[in-house]
Amino acid sequence: MSNDKSSEDSGLTRRQYVAGTGAVAGVSLAGCMGQSEDTGTDGSSEASLEIVHWWTAGGEQEAYQSLLTGFQEAYPEVEVTDNPAPGGAGSAIDAVIQNRVIDGNPPSTFQIWPGKALSPYTDEVLLDPIGDSVWDAEMRDAYLDGVIELSRPAGDFVAVPINIHRLNNLFYNVSVLEAAGVDPATIDSPGALVTAMEAVAAETDATPMAHQTAAPWSSLQMWESILMGEADVDSYQALLEGNAEDQESTIRSALETLAEYAAFYPEDAGSISWDQGNNQVIEGNAAFIHQGDWAAGQYGGADGFEFGENWDMIPFPGTEGVYHSVIDSFVMPTNNPSPEATEKFLNYAGSVDAQERFNPIKGSIPPRTDVPMDQFGAFLSRQFEDFQGSDAQPPTIAHGTGVTPATQSALSEAFANFNGNLDVDQAFEGIRNAF
Ligand code: GAL
Numbered sequence: 001m002s003n004d005k006s007s008e009d010s011g012l013t014r015r016q017y018v019a020g021t022g023a024v025a026g027v028s029l030a031g032c033m034g035q036s037e038d039t040g041t042d043g044s045s046e047a048s049l050e051i052v053h054w055w056t057a058g059g060e061q062e063a064y065q066s067l068l069t070g071f072q073e074a075y076p077e078v079e080v081t082d083n084p085a086p087g088g089a090g091s092a093i094d095a096v097i098q099n100r101v102i103d104g105n106p107p108s109t110f111q112i113w114p115g116k117a118l119s120p121y122t123d124e125v126l127l128d129p130i131g132d133s134v135w136d137a138e139m140r141d142a143y144l145d146g147v148i149e150l151s152r153p154a155g156d157f158v159a160v161p162i163n164i165h166r167l168n169n170l171f172y173n174v175s176v177l178e179a180a181g182v183d184p185a186t187i188d189s190p191g192a193l194v195t196a197m198e199a200v201a202a203e204t205d206a207t208p209m210a211h212q213t214a215a216p217w218s219s220l221q222m223w224e225s226i227l228m229g230e231a232d233v234d235s236y237q238a239l240l241e242g243n244a245e246d247q248e249s250t251i252r253s254a255l256e257t258l259a260e261y262a263a264f265y266p267e268d269a270g271s272i273s274w275d276q277g278n279n280q281v282i283e284g285n286a287a288f289i290h291q292g293d294w295a296a297g298q299y300g301g302a303d304g305f306e307f308g309e310n311w312d313m314i315p316f317p318g319t320e321g322v323y324h325s326v327i328d329s330f331v332m333p334t335n336n337p338s339p340e341a342t343e344k345f346l347n348y349a350g351s352v353d354a355q356e357r358f359n360p361i362k363g364s365i366p367p368r369t370d371v372p373m374d375q376f377g378a379f380l381s382r383q384f385e386d387f388q389g390s391d392a393q394p395p396t397i398a399h400g401t402g403v404t405p406a407t408q409s410a411l412s413e414a415f416a417n418f419n420g421n422l423d424v425d426q427a428f429e430g431i432r433n434a435f
Helices: 007-017 023-040 060-074 093-102 115-123 139-142 146-149 176-179 190-203 217-230 233-240 250-266 274-282 294-300 339-349 352-362 379-389 405-421 424-434
Strands: 049-053 080-082 109-112 159-161 169-173 205-207 286-290 311-315 329-333
Touching: 023 093, 049 093, 049 339, 060 080, 060 294, 060 339, 060 352, 080 379, 093 109, 093 311, 109 115, 109 339, 115 405, 146 159, 169 176, 169 294, 176 190, 176 286, 190 205, 190 217, 190 286, 205 250, 217 233, 217 250, 217 405, 233 250, 250 405, 250 424, 274 286, 274 294, 294 352, 294 379, 329 339, 339 352, 352 379, 405 424
Parallel strands: 049 080, 049 109, 205 286
Antiparallel strands: 109 329, 159 329, 169 286, 169 311
């Protein structure tokens, strides 16, 4: 899919952006000041609310639309301009946002991971603080503490998280596994998954692992899961803190396992998007997929593909008890073209109503603790129980909460190369340099 093909370009752009952050901010702030005079300040001529996001894939589109419907019911006076930048895991959004910021022409709000992903913006004061206008006492009371911290990585509140996805899932097609004679309960390590995939390859016509390599993020995230499954959360956390040298053997082992998995990808892995891969699971043409539970959001929209009966999921082998969290948020860029409407939208995104509408369709659980869970269905209710019972909820690399965009971008490049050559030595060097 063309969406994901843009990722390598976006990796370059990301590097340039991060490398030149100071310069970008200088231009941007100057541009911003000039532009706010043009827009008018009396409120009556406010621009429409422009939202940039990447939720155009299966399930995500519907979840986003239901968020907008709720927002429009709450604030019918606000005109919304929907402006998607399609590409899984935001692989195309940075280029768009970067150019807009350089031109002093930011959108009203955009989708971004909270935590470290915000750092180029907070370093250069490109986001307005929303601690008073949005994060009132009611919201602060309702949100999970860990999510609150991610919303103010540099002190001031700058983001409104709307969901919590789990990354360490292994989804599977029940009939394909039955045909292969594979009992998912026996897949208790990343290595045991190789054995299961061998059985699928030997006993069925299905692709064992519906993985995409058109963009590097899915391999990066699978490597994160393998590393945690083979080692533990502490090793993973040590890596996030930059101790790549100390983790050399765990890093290399996870790369070797990932290289073994590559033999089981679809023939068209290099040209499909994550949701096209997921479709292969839905259609019974593939057995497994490792994805965040946005994949379950897509299953929700697939006719005759029912949880338990047709599909199920186990935590990625070796990572039971871990809820590897992926979180999305919205922000208020400085020089906002529609400050009042943006504030309304951020207030809405932080509400029970928004999170109750959005998350069941998206395949995520809410970051507020007071959202009624009765509409979340059997799968997300189980995920929610797993979350509540989890020992650790570490942030991710591929989805930006746990590393800066510069590190993430360097790792994406390493995994783009690894997808092509499966060269463990070269990938280890890339990972060491990235950290
Ligand atoms: C993640 C994002 C999810 C989902 C996924 C696939 O980065 O947090 O909401 O969109 O990418 O594109």
